[in-house]
Each structure stands twice: as structure tokens, then as C-alpha cells.
Amino acid sequence: MSRLCVLSLMLVAGLASAEEGLVFAAASTTDVLQELRPAFTAATGHSVVVALGSSGDLARQAIAGAPADAFLSADVARMEAVQQAGLVQPGTRADLLSNRLVVVVPVDSKRKLAGPESLKGLKRLVLADPAIVPAGVYAKAWLEKVGLWKDVESHVVPALDVRAALSAVEAGRVDAGVVYATDAAQSKKVKVAFEVPQADAPHIVYPVAALTKGKAPEVGKAFVRFLQTEPARAAFRRHGFVVLAPDGGKSAK
CATH class of the missing domain: 3.40.190.10 (Periplasmic binding protein-like II)
Structure with a gap:
């Protein structure tokens, strides 16, 4: 088989394995996720469609059966509701961001x-x-x-x-x-x-997790991992978010 044929087959195989996932995300992440979507595709070959809105409404939709592959919530309570419904892929949940x-x-x-x-x-x-x-x-x-x-x-x-x-x-x-x-x-x-002074403000946490009922669960996991990479963290910082370290503390700038 010629080298050209081998390369063609590899390209076809790569395209066949690429999937499109659905991400539910808090409205406040609109701009940064628009920036990160093409970077995710470049890094993984996969693509995502992002549905933005109130985390409470998105959590309700996920629990009602909407086929989201990942969920980026603006608070812990909504993620807890989704997890208690058995929709979080084990080991994928992480506290990602904070805000003011x-x-x-x-x-x-x-x-x-x-x-x-x-x-x-x-x-x-x-x-x-x-x-x-x-x-x-x-x-x-x-x-x-x-x-x-x-x-x-x-x-x-x-x-x-x-x-x-x-x-x-x-x-x-x-x-x-x-x-x-x-x-x-x-x-x-x-x-x-x-x-709002830090001393008076509630503790704001954005958790993220891959979900179980989507049509592309592996894309969900890949997207959650991607959001924790340094290029993604740098993008969040540029947009003004506080990036949390894996232990839940603030990461170094």
C-alpha cells in the first residue's frame, strides 16, 4: 500500500472518530467558551456545541433528560442536584473557577x-x-x-x-x-x-463535570480535561475569572 493511501486511511479514521458533544454552561462563561471551542477542536479533533443559560435552568434540563455531555455550573448546588440524579461521570467533577x-x-x-x-x-x-x-x-x-x-x-x-x-x-x-x-x-x-468586598461576598465556585446521558460522553470527558489545561486556565484568567487549583484553592497567576 502506498504512503499516500496510508495517510488517507489515517485521515478518514481520524475524522470518523471525531465527535460533537453538547456542553451546558453558565451564561457568565459565554465569551471565554467562545474563545476556547476552536482551541478544544484543534487539541482533540472533537467539537462542542455550547448551550448557555442559567445554571439552575440547565441543571433542570439535564435532570429531565437533555443529552448534555458536560456541565459547567456557576454554583455547587446545581451541580450537586445533577450528581444526586446520577448524571455525573465518576471521577470527572472538579471545582474550576471563582468570580466576584x-x-x-x-x-x-x-x-x-x-x-x-x-x-x-x-x-x-x-x-x-x-x-x-x-x-x-x-x-x-x-x-x-x-x-x-x-x-x-x-x-x-x-x-x-x-x-x-x-x-x-x-x-x-x-x-x-x-x-x-x-x-x-x-x-x-x-x-x-x-x-462587593471579599469579606462580605459568598464563596463563588464554578464546578465542572462530564455527564452520563449525552450522546458523546467521551467528548464530555475530553472537554472537562481540556478546561483544566494551562492554555484554558490562561484564557479564563484573561477574561477575569479566578482559576482554582485542584485542591479548591486559588491557583498561581
Whole structure:
């Protein structure tokens, strides 16, 4: 057999083994995953379609039988629900990232917000839905900790996910919003009024795992491994995420 034939057969075999997986991922990871998708394909030959949204909604879909091959959640509780349903491939779950909360206002706003007490005077404060969306759950936990939730609850506008909350601030439909620092950083239509102090903020963790009910479970495992490589970690850092070490601590920059 000629060398050309051998190479052709190897190419065909490689194409035949390449698969496309479905990844469920928190809306706050939109930009970085768009960057990482082609890098994953270049590294593995596989490809992924990424379904982005509220981690709570995505977890419900996975538990209801949606064929996701991997899940990147913005909080531990949603991953726990998926794992308790028996959907996590053993040995694949890892705490991948952390984030920070910030209060943002429209970029042309003249309103001066200097700390949590200043939120009392707002007419409309947008949060990702605090009943189910991690960014909103985290924001509510912070406001409860500083004793302000009862003061602002009646003025809270719940959004579908954190990107929808950001969009509401960008459009000027609300006075301010609480979003992740990574979301605020990618928008030119908002400005950060203040960052939630680390001491007051809830512990934000993004766990990732490969799932069992997808159509390409090996792609799910490969994608989870890829997200833990140094090139992927570097991309997360560029987008403002805090990358966690394998033991759950912050990794070195």
C-alpha cells in the first residue's frame, strides 16, 4: 500500500472518530467558551456545541433528560442536584473557577453608589433571578449578610440570567444591577460603581463535570480535561475569572 493511501486511511479514521458533544454552561462563561471551542477542536479533533443559560435552568434540563455531555455550573448546588440524579461521570467533577460580584450602573449614569447602603434609594435594582440563578442567589446572600435584603427586595427586578441582568443595566431600564466582575468587564455600556468586598461576598465556585446521558460522553470527558489545561486556565484568567487549583484553592497567576 502506498504512503499516500496510508495517510488517507489515517485521515478518514481520524475524522470518523471525531465527535460533537453538547456542553451546558453558565451564561457568565459565554465569551471565554467562545474563545476556547476552536482551541478544544484543534487539541482533540472533537467539537462542542455550547448551550448557555442559567445554571439552575440547565441543571433542570439535564435532570429531565437533555443529552448534555458536560456541565459547567456557576454554583455547587446545581451541580450537586445533577450528581444526586446520577448524571455525573465518576471521577470527572472538579471545582474550576471563582468570580466576584460587582454593582454596575449605566456608563452615562450620574448616580453615585459608594456601598451597599446606597442601594436603598434605588427604584429598580436588577439581579439574576435570586430564586434559582446562581448570580442572583449569590447577590441575595450578600445583601442578606449586610442586612439590606428587606430594604431592597421590593425594588428587585429578577432577570433570566446574569447576562440578561447586565443587558437591563446597559439599556438603562434599571438604576443598577449586581453581576459578576467578568460580565461587567466585557461591557462598554456599564461602569462598576463598587465591588462587593471579599469579606462580605459568598464563596463563588464554578464546578465542572462530564455527564452520563449525552450522546458523546467521551467528548464530555475530553472537554472537562481540556478546561483544566494551562492554555484554558490562561484564557479564563484573561477574561477575569479566578482559576482554582485542584485542591479548591486559588491557583498561581
